[in-house]
Each structure stands twice: as C-alpha cells, then as structure tokens.
Amino acid sequence: MSDLHDNANDPKALVDFSSVIAVAIHDMKNSLSLLMQSIEHMSSVIPQEVSQAHVSLNSVHYEANRMNTTLVQVLSLYRAEIDALPVNIDEVFIAELFDEIVESNQVYTDQQGIKVTIIADEDLSWYLDRELIYLLLHDVLINAVRYGCKHIEIKASVDDNQLTICVEDDGPGYPATMLEMSNKVLDQHCISEGRTGLGLFFARLMAQNHKNMGKQGNIHLANSDVTGGSVFTLTLP
Numbered sequence: 001m002s003d004l005h006d007n008a009n010d011p012k013a014l015v016d017f018s019s020v021i022a023v024a025i026h027d028m029k030n031s032l033s034l035l036m037q038s039i040e041h042m043s044s045v046i047p048q049e050v051s052q053a054h055v056s057l058n059s060v061h062y063e064a065n066r067m068n069t070t071l072v073q074v075l076s077l078y079r080a081e082i083d084a085l086p087v088n089i090d091e092v093f094i095a096e097l098f099d100e101i102v103e104s105n106q107v108y109t110d111q112q113g114i115k116v117t118i119i120a121d122e123d124l125s126w127y128l129d130r131e132l133i134y135l136l137l138h139d140v141l142i143n144a145v146r147y148g149c150k151h152i153e154i155k156a157s158v159d160d161n162q163l164t165i166c167v168e169d170d171g172p173g174y175p176a177t178m179l180e181m182s183n184k185v186l187d188q189h190c191i192s193e194g195r196t197g198l199g200l201f202f203a204r205l206m207a208q209n210h211k212n213m214g215k216q217g218n219i220h221l222a223n224s225d226v227t228g229g230s231v232f233t234l235t236l237p
Helices: 002-008 017-045 051-081 094-104 106-112 130-146 176-181 188-192 198-208
Strands: 090-093 115-119 125-128 151-159 162-169 218-223 230-236
Touching: 017 051, 051 106, 051 130, 090 094, 090 130, 094 106, 094 115, 094 130, 094 151, 106 130, 125 130, 130 151, 130 162, 130 198, 130 230, 176 218, 198 218, 198 230
Parallel strands: 115 151
Antiparallel strands: 090 125, 151 162, 162 230, 218 230
C-alpha cells in the first residue's frame, strides 16, 4: 500500500512527458512565428542601403524558419505515434504549390544567388495533403539552399499512374551516410550517435501517409550522375 501511495505523490508518475513536450513544442512554434514576423517587420523598415543589416536579418530569419520546420516535424511525428496525425486529401495544383514554396524562400535564394527553376504543367493536379507535402518539400528546398548550390530544379510528372516530384540541385550531393540512412528506421542508436535523420524520417512518414489503390507514397535519395548534386524524389499514388 505504501508503494502505491508513494507513486501517487510522484510527479513523474502523474505526468505524460510526451504530451508535455508536444505542448511545449506548440508554444515554441507560436513564439518562433512571432519572432519571424518581427524580423520581417524590421527588414521592411530598415533602408535597403543598409545591406549588412539585411544580410544579418535574413540569416536570422532563415535559422528561425529551419527551427520552426524541425518543431513541426517533431509535432507531426508525435501525432503520428498516437494516431492523431490528420491527413486531409484534396485536389492540389502542383505548379501553384511549387510557386508557393519557392516564393516563401525567395529571400534566401536571392541572397545566395541561387536560381530555382520550376518544371510543371500548369494544369497538373493531384489529390494529396497540401500542408504535409508543402512542409516536406519546403524542408528539402531549405537543405538545398543551405548546402551552397547555385541551381535548383523542382519538377513534376505523372509516371505509371503516380505523381513523381523531383528536387535536384548542383551542390555537393548527399553524403554516403545519408544515402545509407534514407531507407533505415529512426532508432535509438541513430539518436545516441547524433544522427537522427529526423528530416528523412518525417519525409518518409508524410509520403507513406498518402495511400491509394493499395499503394503508398515513398521517397528516394540519390546523387546525379551528371552534376553530382543531390536528387530527392517523392512519389505519390
């Protein structure tokens, strides 16, 4: 009886820490959103002639955006674990989705002198969860910008009744360890080694949440035989 009483007064026994972390992540996301809005306001009122200030603000905004993306990924993974991840499938025009993703990162690409080319039929549409796929491709584009390429190509086509989206750059390509990890499950060993592969795990989960006619979405990583740059491929049934 005494053990039961002790457990009842133990805060650790009364708190679901995974839920606490999820709430904390949600609060941090809100704070980051306010921070990014403040940075955007500062950037709008500082004269363009003060170029160094704009470079610094853009860098801070970029890092805050990356942090926000990571928090969204962690929160989505938590919701998936408790089977509460909403998947809202609707018709989406792919070229419009690409335009939105590129526009949201235009400050960074312009600053780095990176050209982003979109190749997609204006009439091409697909049934998918716009928010999840936006987050997935946004993260892929941010990583391409981060690793110093000069040209990024985002293209879409329909092959064998599946939507194929490919993001290719002319950077240094994926390291061998990342290519090996791309098909592995996120496990405790990866976490302890500091190689969580969270972005990859998130991308694969978001892809696999899209199912149709007995098929599910998938991702594939490779390096281009021509440029040596990274090639991220997403397929959706």
